[in-house]
Amino acid sequence: MISFDKEKCVNCGICVDACPFSVLLRGEDVPSFRGEQYCIKCMHCAAACPKKAVLWNDQPAALEKSLPKIPDDFSETLEGYLQTVRSYRNFKPVPVEKELLKHVLELSVWSPSAKNQHPTNWIVINDEAKLLTIMNLILAYVKESGNSLEIADEYEKGNNVVMGSAKTVVIAHARTNAINPAVDTAIAMQNITLMLNAHGVGSCWAGYLTRLSNVIPEIRELIGVPEGHQIFGAMMAGYPDGERYLSVPVRVKEPKISWQ
Ligand SMILES: Cc1cc2nc3c(=O)[nH]c(=O)nc-3n(C[C@H](O)[C@H](O)[C@H](O)COP(=O)(O)O)c2cc1C
Structure with a gap:
């Protein structure tokens, strides 16, 4: 629940203007709060308050953290970074360090999400035997169904197009009745990709794994995807081995833009 620290609040109304759903109203001494049912908990009020006076569950709602100084050439660096992040599929035979993965998964909640729902749940698989079981279930499925047979063809040649040589696989699932779970998950996953790459960990979206895990009940059961949830994304991750991109x-494909 949002409230205000009466000692700090100067009733400037900045938080009232910052609230995207008019949940805050101007009040006598401090703003008033229209009710929890209207609040999407985006915390714009806390981010905009110049006095750090907004409270969440009676605790300061703004972190004691100063905003990063963005260097003047940041846009150039960012553009260059975005153009050099590649999909990696060949990895050293070790899982991604747990602390780093935990850190970036936790940071992914700073991604935007529809009505700030953040519906995504993460399953991290570092267990080699489990990854092999999943792969074998996928191979059995494609051979039996005749769908995506290239997976089996490539696998026989020693090329795993489902999870590369990753010893870490991250699977993202969310309840299907969230407002926009597919998009929310995709944004969070891409932010994770960017953070991992910045830490020297390569990754690749695993579209085959996403699609096939949803249609093979044994995989859903093995990894514990609950009823009413769908897998909306998966990624292979690890320390790149032998893959270097120099240009x-x-x-x-050029973007198609219609200026109107
Ligand atoms: C939704 C999605 C699903 C993907 N699925 C796979 C996959 O199953 N296997 C794979 O090797 N690469 C997969 N990729 C990686 C693409 O092939 C890759 O992004 C594309 O070729 C461009 O290469 P780059 O990411 O290095 O720029 C996927 C990418 C996306 C966005």
Whole structure:
């Protein structure tokens, strides 16, 4: 629940203007709160308050953290970074360090999400035997169904297009009745990708794994995806082994833009 520290609040109304759903109203001494049912808990009020006077469950709602200083050439660095982050599929035979993964998964809640729901749940699989079981279930499924047979063809050649040589696989699931779980998960996953790459961990979206895990009940059961949830994303991750990218290649597909 949002409330205000009466000692700190100067009733400037900045939080009232910052609230995207008009949950805050101007009050006598401090703003008033229209009710929890309207609040999406985005904390814009706390982010905008110049006095750190907004409370969440009676505790300060703004972290004791100063905003990073963005260097003047940051946009150039960011653009360069975005053009050099690649999908990695060949990894050293060790899982990603647990603390780092925990850190980036926790930071992923700073991604935007529909009505700030953050519906995504994460399953991290570092267990090699479990990854092999999943792979074998997928191979059995594609051979039996005749769908995506290239997975089996490539696997026989020693190329695993489902999870590369990853010893860490992250699977993201969310309840299907959230407002926009597919998009929320995709944004969080891409932010995780960018953070991991910045820490020297390569990753690759695992689209085959996402799609096939949803249709093979044994995989859902094995990894514990609850009823009413769908897997909306998966990624292979690890320390790149033998994959080095030295240039920014052309992106063959130009974006189609309609200026209106
Ligand atoms: C939704 C999605 C699903 C993907 N699924 C797979 C996959 O199952 N296996 C794979 O090797 N790469 C997969 N990729 C990686 C793409 O092939 C890769 O992003 C694309 O070729 C561009 O290469 P780059 O990411 O290095 O720029 C996927 C990417 C996305 C966004």
